[in-house]
Amino acid sequence: MKARAKYQTWIRIRKLLIFLVISVILLIVTLLPINLYLRVLSGFLSLPFIYIAFLLSYSVYQFATFGGNYQSKIHDLIVAKVIWDGEGKILDIGTGNGSLIIKLAKTFPNSVLTGIDYWGENWEYSKAQCQQNAEIEGVNERIHFLKASASELPFNDDEFDIVVSCLTFHEVKDRRDKTEVIKEALRVLKPGGVFVFLDLFMDENIFGDEKELINNIKKHGISELNSSKLAEEIKLPKLLLGKKVLGNAMIFDGRK
Template sequence: MSKTKPKYQTWIRINKLLIFLMISLLLLFTALLPVPLFLRIFSGVIALPFLYITFILSYSVYQFSAIGGNYQSKIHDLIVAESNTNGKGKILDIGTGSGSLIIKLAKAYPHTVLTGIDYWGGNWEYSKAQCQQNAEIEGVAERIIFLKASAAELPFKSRDFDGIVSCLTFHEVRDRQDKMEVIKEALRVLKPGGVFVFLDLFNDKKIFGDEKVIAQAFEEVLEWKQSPLAEEMKLPKLLLSRKVLGNAMILSGKK
């Protein structure tokens, strides 16, 4: 039987969740074994952070999914609302994942042509085929092109797009240590006057540096602003953990 509903996955990798769960159970099991007391205590203590991370990841999966708080979709709605290219033109989604955001854009702006790029594969659970299938189910496949590419080296000419969006992708790019280079690469393919909406963990200084470093990436941008995600929408307290969206900020503007 053919699928009638699109399959969108959350940002939390299930295989990562299962790894933390298995480690937690193994450590707890060791703590209950008839082994030396110090080993049991050590295993129990070490199990605590793994249990905490397992709980946070499980809670996040629930809150991001449609059967829970549906916050992933709500965050995408926020990005869509800020990325209006006057209802037309070419839009690029960097890090399209399973296609949720770009398909929302296609449905919201029916006169646009869209491109979604991602570096599918490895330990990621998304795929290009999944994106294409979701787009077909949603009735927008004829206006979306999905390409496998790195955000660090976009296969497009400069000033090629009227709008660019990206959601929680830049910090995951492995082939550029300096994430500002990835942001500059995104802005390179944006037309003058084009709009951009980038959501990422920009408040994590270990990844992106301080505000001055971020500002340097937008020196040639006409106007831009930054705002914490928590100020744009109400989120559950646990999702505001530094391990989830506590460092999330939206950078948006016009080139």
């Protein structure tokens, strides 16, 4: 049987399991023949855990290929924004299990691609899985996967024709100011090159004021910058539009 690529969703299964297990334990306590006060307390305490476990499970279902397939659809949206002749180099920052970069490799058969990721222990992605996925999809010869941090890219200025990134800048822990991480991504893009960044840019706690963020990026040698809310670009199920899921997601695309 032909092996299938494993992309995983953006929801960590470990995290989901923790909330599920705590919910079940608290619910079991409510059924035990113990002090009524403790049983009621346990019942109340279980409510937020049940809600989060439900939200995480629902998100897994909607993001996965066996459900709504929204993760793949969102990557398709990013690929569609790459208006390009296809000759040259692409960089994907925070490549995860390689889903987006593999789509780009298939769309642009003459391109040479690099996917970087920190692949920290708290994520369920790995370089080995990226390489295996690329091999299964028949594009491994053109994609190079590299462990590096988005905060300090191991590339020269103006090296890539295309730079993309999906839901990664907000995760970068080794730079407090996330605008600096965006500037680092733009540093390695050639003048005239195309960038497409999707992230939780509307979350003020992470990226600060949205207008200020856009002005800051514009000052960084950008000739064109378009911004749009993800929810305006693709119809998403209502629960995915919560602030804790994709409610703050925006796409910045343009040219250096």
